[in-house]
Amino acid sequence: MKSPFVAGFCAAGALLTLGLLAGLPAEDAKSADKSLAVGDAAPEFVAKDDQGKDWKSSDHFGKKIVVVYFYPADMTGGCTKQACGFRDDTAKLKDAGVEVVGVSGDSVANHQIFKKAHNLPFTLLADEKGTVAAGFGVPFTPGEKEFKTTIDGKEVTLTRLGTAKRWTFVVDQNGKIAFKNEMVDAPGDSQAILKVVKDLKKS
Numbered sequence: 001m002k003s004p005f006v007a008g009f010c011a012a013g014a015l016l017t018l019g020l021l022a023g024l025p026a027e028d029a030k031s032a033d034k035s036l037a038v039g040d041a042a043p044e045f046v047a048k049d050d051q052g053k054d055w056k057s058s059d060h061f062g063k064k065i066v067v068v069y070f071y072p073a074d075m076t077g078g079c080t081k082q083a084c085g086f087r088d089d090t091a092k093l094k095d096a097g098v099e100v101v102g103v104s105g106d107s108v109a110n111h112q113i114f115k116k117a118h119n120l121p122f123t124l125l126a127d128e129k130g131t132v133a134a135g136f137g138v139p140f141t142p143g144e145k146e147f148k149t150t151i152d153g154k155e156v157t158l159t160r161l162g163t164a165k166r167w168t169f170v171v172d173q174n175g176k177i178a179f180k181n182e183m184v185d186a187p188g189d190s191q192a193i194l195k196v197v198k199d200l201k202k203s
Contacts, residue, residue, distance in 0.1 A: 035137030038180060042068075042171040043135035047103070047125040050111035055125055060099060062175035065200070067093075067100045067193055069168040069184075070138045073160055074106045074114035074124075075149045078186040082166070083120055085190035090121050093190070096197050103127050105140065105162035113158065117151060128161040139165040170196055 036043070042061050049055040060066050069086075071079045086093070086100050093100060100122040106114070111124040127133055130140030142162045149156055168189055170179035179196045181189075 035182075036169070036177050036180065038177050040177050042066075042169075042175050042177055043132075045132050045135050047127055047132050048108050050108060050115055050124045050126075052108045055101075055123060060101075061171050062173065065096070065098045065173060065178075065197060066171040067098055067168065068103060068136070068171060069100070069166075069189065070103045070133060070136070070164040071166050071186075072163050073104060073145070073147060074110045074158055075117065075147060078166070079104070080118060082184070082186035082189050083114070084118055085187055086122060087118065087120050089190040089194060092194055093197075096194070096201070098193075098197055099123075101125060103132050103164065104160070105130065105133075105164055106158065106160045110158045110160060113151060113156065117149075127164065130162045130164065133164045136167070136169060138167045168193065170200070172200060 042057065044057050044061075046054050046056050067086075069082070071082055073079055083102060086102075090100075101124075102120075102122065103125045105128055106124075106126060107128060108126045111126060114120065115124060125132060127140075130142060133140040140162055144159060144161055145163065147158045147160075149158065165182070166184045166186065168181045168184050169177055170193065172178040178200055181192070185192065
């Protein structure tokens with residue numbers, strides 16, 4: 001939502017001011033300004049999954065309930081807690097007919113390490129250029145960053161080309177946005193989604 005302080009400015013000025021207020025680069029402000037709303041159709045896209053294969057939204061959206069959660073980086077503290085929450089609730093989510101997909105600016109190789117290290121049973125998509133994030137209106141900051149971690153006793157460096165904000169969406173059986181959360185509690189995200197799905201099935 002735009003601040004009332006920028007309402008009277010031209011579009012370009014408003015985007016710049018919004019970016020400054022949020023502490024984001026101008027390109028991130030543009031993404032946030034185009035954010036999807038509940039009831040909007042989920043965007044169509046193709047992205048590489050953690051096996052290096054094309055994951056097409058058209059094969060999933062409109063066929064089942066799909067949770068699409070954006071997170072900053074593989075193997076980091078909050079993101080690991082969030083992913084492990086979805087892992088631990090996999091059986092409940094599957095029983096509810098829900099598919100979970102995680103999206104970050106990490107590479108396919110990073111995702112493979114992340115999945116193996118924490119036994120993650122769901123798909124991770126590599127959104128290195130922020131294309132998927134842009135489709136959902138999720139702020140994405142380009143820029144190479146490195147994260148060092150230890151895998152099987154060896155230090156490994158994970159490099160990503162961009163960082164997405166932690167936002168979660170639920171796409172319903174009709175392919176529309178049924179829920180969005182821009183203030184995600186990483187450890188509790190899966191539990192929150194289970195409640196959303198339960199309420200969605202009641203409506």
